[in-house]
Amino acid sequence: MNNIFFQTENLTLGYGNEIVIKDLDLSLQKNKNYEVIGKNGSGKTTLLNLLSNNFEGNTFDSDISREATNILEISHIPTLLENLTLIENVIYFTSSMNIDDEKVNSTIKKYGMLSFKNDTIKNFSSGMIKRTELAIADIKEPDVLCIDEPLNYLDKQGIDRLQNLINERTDNNKSNILSSQETSGLLKNKETVDLNEI
Amino acid sequence: MKFNKHLIRKEILSEYRNNSSLFLITPTMCVLIIVFPILAENRFAIDEDLFIITQILFLILFSTLFSIRNPINHRSLTRELNFAYIKKSEYFLGKISSEFLIYFPQILLFSILFSVVTNSNVKTNIFTFILTLVFFSVNTVMVNIIFQMFTSFNNRFVQFILIVPIYMALSFFIAPIWLGVNLELINIYLLLYLGITIVIYSYTRFYLERGKL
Numbered sequence: 424m425n426n427i428f429f430q431t432e433n434l435t436l437g438y439g440n441e442i443v444i445k446d447l448d449l450s451l452q453k454n455k456n457y458e459v460i461g462k463n464g465s466g467k468t469t470l471l472n473l474l475s476n477n478f479e480g481n482t483f484d485s486d487i488s489r490e491a492t493n494i495l496e497i498s499h500i501p502t503l504l505e506n507l508t509l510i511e512n513v514i515y516f517t518s519s520m521n522i523d524d525e526k527v528n529s530t531i532k533k534y535g536m537l538s539f540k541n542d543t544i545k546n547f548s549s550g551m552i553k554r555t556e557l558a559i560a561d562i563k564e565p566d567v568l569c570i571d572e573p574l575n576y577l578d579k580q581g582i583d584r585l586q587n588l589i590n591e592r593t594d595n596n597k598s599n600i601l602s603s604q605e606t607s608g609l610l611k612n613k614e615t616v617d618l619n620e621i
Numbered sequence: 622m623k624f625n626k627h628l629i630r631k632e633i634l635s636e637y638r639n640n641s642s643l644f645l646i647t648p649t650m651c652v653l654i655i656v657f658p659i660l661a662e663n664r665f666a667i668d669e670d671l672f673i674i675t676q677i678l679f680l681i682l683f684s685t686l687f688s689i690r691n692p693i694n695h696r697s698l699t700r701e702l703n704f705a706y707i708k709k710s711e712y713f714l715g716k717i718s719s720e721f722l723i724y725f726p727q728i729l730l731f732s733i734l735f736s737v738v739t740n741s742n743v744k745t746n747i748f749t750f751i752l753t754l755v756f757f758s759v760n761t762v763m764v765n766i767i768f769q770m771f772t773s774f775n776n777r778f779v780q781f782i783l784i785v786p787i788y789m790a791l792s793f794f795i796a797p798i799w800l801g802v803n804l805e806l807i808n809i810y811l812l813l814y815l816g817i818t819i820v821i822y823s824y825t826r827f828y829l830e831r832g833k834l
Contacts, residue, residue: 475703476699477696477699477700479696494703495703495704496700496703496704500700502704504635504701506635506639507631507634507635507638511634514627515630515631516704516705518625518628518705519705519707520706543638559704563706
């Protein structure tokens with residue numbers, strides 16, 4: 424299939440000599456949704472970091488083939504720069520694309536963050552940071568969006584916004600990869616990668 | 622070569638709001654150089670023979686404090702650049718530019734202040750003086766970023782120990798110029814400095830581009 428953006432057989436990942444994931448076969452396509460589930464320490468975050476090029480551990484010379492594609496990861500660790508304001512963060516993180524102010528403002532408003540746009544991130548709660556990161560993901564429209572523990576920190580309204588984002592992306596044939604301990608119920612048509620079974 | 626103005630703006634804004642260099646290191650160094658001649662010779666003047674060596678020593682100290690003020694966290698940097706779709710080679714150029722814009726005015730002001738409070742001056746013209754400071758600033762900034770991007774320091778002390786000898790080597794090129802050698806030698810030293818700057822920058826860019834980082 425031409426839509427495969429990540430493929431590996433017998434993938435082994437770890438930190439130093441400690442192995443976290445062993446002998447995982449994985450083939451991911453651009454227009455499909457995936458849910459990575461597993462208990463604590465099973466390697467969900469490690470796998471998402473690898474997919475989104477944020478992995479800084481040991482791959483034990485595993486054979487990994489990947490196609491250049493726009494991947495964005497929303498991790499449980501905030502990526503936003505805490506000394507900048509919300510709008511400065513949005514402008515910086517979308518600087519690689521030509522996005523007009525109107526789209527930026529309407530997206531920030533959609534995520535209920537417009538009144539905070541001139542506030543610095545260090546004064547934000549975890550939920551507000553996650554909403555801002557979701558807004559940036561919405562603006563950037565990556566081919567693949569990875570979200571680690573998607574429901575963490577979000578209130579009911581935030582979860583609704585996330586659900587809308589995922590539905591819109593699915594309708595536009597874009598891939599979403601979510602990881603959590605149990606199925607989150609956010610993805611309708613999905614394939615499950617169960618790290619408890621390996 | 623892509624020049625990302627948003628990256629430079631972000632670095633300058635972060636620096637301004639972080640307050641570690643503009644509002645801590647620079648005033649501290651200024652106080653040090655003001656009290657230095659009083660402590661050394663009990664007057665606002667120092668011996669001509671001592672001037673260049675002490676100015677360079679203070680310059681190295683200032684550069685080192687500036688370099689270790691805000692260490693780059695590898696993991697955060699990778700995450701940030703991937704989130705912004707910025708390549709490491711692009712970041713390298715942007716970071717050099719922003720660090721230079723923050724550092725150069727301070728080091729220029731610092732050098733002028735040093736001359737004022739010690740009642741001494743370098744034995745070269747203003748154009749050459751500024752040019753040597755530009756080369757010194759660009760190289761110290763570049764070396765610092767390279768060290769931080771390609772190595773993981775356990776702490777700032779290790780960074781301090783490794784980086785000071787390199788800054789000393791970089792200052793060897795400016796010392797003869799400030800001491801007042803003739804024009805031909807000044808040109809040779811400046812060309813040497815330019816060559817070193819180009820080699821360091823080009824090799825690092827090549828390395829980053831080759832690795833498609």
